[in-house]
Amino acid sequence: MSKVLVIAELDGHALNPxxxxxxxxxxxxSADAIDVLVLSDQCSDATATAATIDGVSKVLSIEAxxxxxxxxxxxxxxxxxxxxxxxxxxxxxxxxxxDVMPRVAALLNVGQVSDIMAVESPRSFxxxxxxxxxxxxxxxxxxxxxxxTVRTASWKEASSGNSAPVEALTVDAExxxxxxxxxxxxxxxERPDLQVAKKVISGGRGIGSAENFELVYKLADKIGAGxxxxxxxxxxxxxxxxMQVGQTGKIIAPDLYMAFGISGAxxxxxxxxxxxxxxxxxxxxxxxxxxxxxxxxxxxxxxIIPELEQKLGD
Amino acid sequence: xxKILVCLKRVVDYNVRIxxxxxxxxxxxxxxxxxxxxxxxxxxxxxxRLKEAGNAEEVIVATIGPDDCQQQLRTGLAxxxxxxxxxxxxxxxxxxxxxxxxxxxxxxxxPELVVLGKQAIDDDCNxxxxxxxxxxxxxxxxxxxxxxxxxxxxxxxxxxxxxxETIEVDLPAVLTTDLRLNEPRYVKLPDIMKAKKKPLETxxxxxxxxxxxxxxxxxxxxxxxQRAKGVLVNSVDELVAALKDKGLAA
Numbered sequence: 372m373s374k375v376l377v378i379a380e381l382d383g384h385a386l387n388p389x390x391x392x393x394x395x396x397x398x399x400x401s402a403d404a405i406d407v408l409v410l411s412d413q414c415s416d417a418t419a420t421a422a423t424i425d426g427v428s429k430v431l432s433i434e435a436x437x438x439x440x441x442x443x444x445x446x447x448x449x450x451x452x453x454x455x456x457x458x459x460x461x462x463x464x465x466x467x468x469x470d471v472m473p474r475v476a477a478l479l480n481v482g483q484v485s486d487i488m489a490v491e492s493p494r495s496f497x498x499x500x501x502x503x504x505x506x507x508x509x510x511x512x513x514x515x516x517x518x519x520t521v522r523t524a525s526w527k528e529a530s531s532g533n534s535a536p537v538e539a540l541t542v543d544a545e546x547x548x549x550x551x552x553x554x555x556x557x558x559x560x561e562r563p564d565l566q567v568a569k570k571v572i573s574g575g576r577g578i579g580s581a582e583n584f585e586l587v588y589k590l591a592d593k594i595g596a597g598x599x600x601x602x603x604x605x606x607x608x609x610x611x612x613x614m615q616v617g618q619t620g621k622i623i624a625p626d627l628y629m630a631f632g633i634s635g636a637x638x639x640x641x642x643x644x645x646x647x648x649x650x651x652x653x654x655x656x657x658x659x660x661x662x663x664x665x666x667x668x669x670x671x672x673x674x675i676i677p678e679l680e681q682k683l684g685d
Numbered sequence: 686x687x688k689i690l691v692c693l694k695r696v697v698d699y700n701v702r703i704x705x706x707x708x709x710x711x712x713x714x715x716x717x718x719x720x721x722x723x724x725x726x727x728x729x730x731x732x733x734r735l736k737e738a739g740n741a742e743e744v745i746v747a748t749i750g751p752d753d754c755q756q757q758l759r760t761g762l763a764x765x766x767x768x769x770x771x772x773x774x775x776x777x778x779x780x781x782x783x784x785x786x787x788x789x790x791x792x793x794x795x796p797e798l799v800v801l802g803k804q805a806i807d808d809d810c811n812x813x814x815x816x817x818x819x820x821x822x823x824x825x826x827x828x829x830x831x832x833x834x835x836x837x838x839x840x841x842x843x844x845x846x847x848x849x850e851t852i853e854v855d856l857p858a859v860l861t862t863d864l865r866l867n868e869p870r871y872v873k874l875p876d877i878m879k880a881k882k883k884p885l886e887t888x889x890x891x892x893x894x895x896x897x898x899x900x901x902x903x904x905x906x907x908x909x910x911q912r913a914k915g916v917l918v919n920s921v922d923e924l925v926a927a928l929k930d931k932g933l934a935a
Contacts, residue, residue, distance in 0.1 A: 382847065442852065443815065444824050466845040470827050473780070473812035477819035482781045482900035485810045499909070500808050501703045505712055507808075508905040515900055549855040550824040553840065557848035566846070570933075594934075602864065612830065612865065613848045618809070619864055621846065627933045637702075644912070648931055650924070665915040666927050678921040683934050 373493075374404040376454055378462040378471070379421055381441070384413050386420040388567045389463035389521075391528035394424050396521040397461055398529065399490040404428040408453055408540070410446050412439035423531040431540040440552035441467055447474035452542035454479065454516070461487075464520035464622075465566070476518040483518045484509055488525035498522070502618040503641035523566060524624035524645045558611045562588075565616070568597030571625040571646075573616055574609070575601035575639075577632020577653065577672060581609045586676045587631060594684045599623070601633045617642035631672045635660025652676075686741040686834075686856070689732040690796040691766065692787050692817075693725040693748045695757045696807040709905045721757045724802020726764075727862040730869040731832060732800050733765045740834050743767045745794060749774050749786050755885060762880035763872040769883070774890040779899050780808075784816035789893035791821060796857065798839075803828050803861040814861035824854035827861040 375397040380387040390407065397405045407421040407430045414432035421430045431453065437445055450471070454460045460475060462468035464486045476483040489497040491508060494517065500507045511517045565571060572594075574587045584604075591598045599616040600609065616623055618638040624645035631652050633639060640663055643649060651664035652672050661667045668675065697703055698718040705712055721729075732744045746761035747770040748754045758769035772786055791799065799821075804811035818825035826832075830849065831842035843850045844863045890897065918924050928934035 443827070444818070447819060466828060466843075469811045470815065470825070470845075473815035474819040474825065476812070477781060477784060477816035480781075482779050483810070483812050483816075484901060485812060495904070500906075501697070501712065502806065502809065503909055504703050505705050506907045506909050507903055508907075510902045510904050512900070512902070547822075547824075549858075550826075551853045553851040553853055555845075555847060555850045606865065611848065612844045613846060618806070619804070627928070638699075644909070648928075648933055649912075649915070650928070661915070661917070663912050663915075665912070666924060667915055667917045668919075668921070668924050669917065675921055679924070682921060682925045683928070 373458040375459040376457040386417040392526040394529040427535040443471040444550040448544040451478040486522040563597040570596035573599035575633030576603035686797040688796040726869040728800040769885040780812035818859035824858040
């Protein structure tokens with residue numbers, strides 16, 4: 372019997388939507404069961420949400436004070452122990468999953484498939500390499516566990532409406548004390564999360580300053596969009612690192628992506644290739660962003676953004 | 686610290702527009718510029734700064750690959766590493782095999798800190814550092830944007846999706862670097878000359894690893910699907926109309 376274990380990602384105590392995307396990927400593996408594993412100091416919120424995801428057979432929880440924060444060194448031995456009866460262990464290709472899953476794979480002495488974008492067959496997967504400039508098909512031999520991360524931008528969240536059973540799980544794992552959580556600094560804002568937002572507005576170096584980014588925020592708030600940025604804008608200190616979109620930042624797939632003052636380095640483009648519609652606004656008509664934009668407008672963004680704000684969303 | 690080990694990978698230079706071979710057997714690398722993986726350059730820079738601040742005695746750079754990798758190791762020596770180790774392997778190896786190989790080097794060299802880039806820009810796997818930390822049974826501080834050492838403990842700020850996370854790890858530990866940790870130095874000509882005299886040791890991979898079986902097999906490379914050619918509009922009004930057309934604006 373082939374079973375899939377999906378490792379839940381939490382935001383605080385709430386379930387992150389990446390978990391439902393992993394379930395969507397898991398549902399293509401022709402497995403007999405898909406179980407979700409929640410590790411936290413308070414699991415009930417997340418297990419309740421996970422139980423509603425369609426396709427989930429049961430939700431397992433390991434509730435312990437040492438699971439209060441997602442430290443890979445602490446979680447990995449517990450996940451590896453829980454994975455004993457599973458043929459597949461999937462986690463999201465977010466910073467959470469990228470940190471913990473390879474550690475799980477190594478503890479189980481198996482390789483990992485990173486960033487599954489498509490399931491070709493239960494043991495064959497497509498994944499992007501070279502910043503998405505090539506698509507590689509990989510095969511995992513029979514008899515080996517498949518440990519993988521799921522490229523969240525390639526998958527839609529599995530629907531909800533299910534009421535799967537929830538069970539507490541105990542595992543025999545040694546919990547290391549060599550790694551300790553200190554703090555998490557997040558910029559508080561009310562805008563939609565980049566990785567789930569239907570609309571995203573991004574600014575690049577062309578925005579010019581942190582103050583000028585207010586223009587971008589105002590437009591985003593008018594149309595209910597999340598706000599992203601290019602690496603250049605983050606490096607220049609205009610915005611926080613968690614807003615970076617691209618090969619090394621967030622890979623996103625909103626219905627609408629609008630890029631203001633972003634030239635379009637390949638490392639940025641790889642983060643937005645799955646967007647429904649890409650709009651580029653740049654004063655340089657030669658900017659590479661226009662090569663992949665569905666709609667382009669050449670002009671001064673300091674005139675265009677306020678005009679757009681006025682004309683959109685009424 | 687006595688020793689810092691920095692693990693480098695030779696990759697196609699980040700400025701090269703890669704092309705997939707027509708038969709799908711890989712990407713074109715003949716005649717293509719090769720460089721140190723940019724994240725690994727940041728890793729080496731961090732190690733060198735720790736040494737320059739008096740926090741380490743020796744910085745060793747190591748890589749796994751064919752003889753050509755000596756170029757990248759020499760660049761690492763020119764940046765300031767004290768010596769280099771090439772683990773010679775003709776075959777492509779996967780991250781787990783790389784981690785097992787570096788673990789064998791750790792057992793030989795006993796470094797207090799191992800620094801690697803968070804991912805290589807060719808396979809984009811983002812696995813080797815984490816796997817190495819697991820096999821070594823030591824902490825991992827991944828995606829680091831700040832590293833502060835206090836005695837045998839390091840405080841590391843990590844770039845995570847939710848913002849900046851700070852953790853504390855006891856040494857020995859594995860550190861993987863994000864883009865904003867530092868800006869690597871440029872190599873100067875006299876340093877290149879000096880680097881030629883620094884020790885570069887070559888070890889066959891079979892001396893470190895008994896089995897080289899790759900667990901995940903690459904079967905085909907393909908070019909990504911292209912997006913359809915877009916349109917240029919001439920005004921905000923046209924843009925708004927186009928968005929309304931697609932149902933993306935009210």
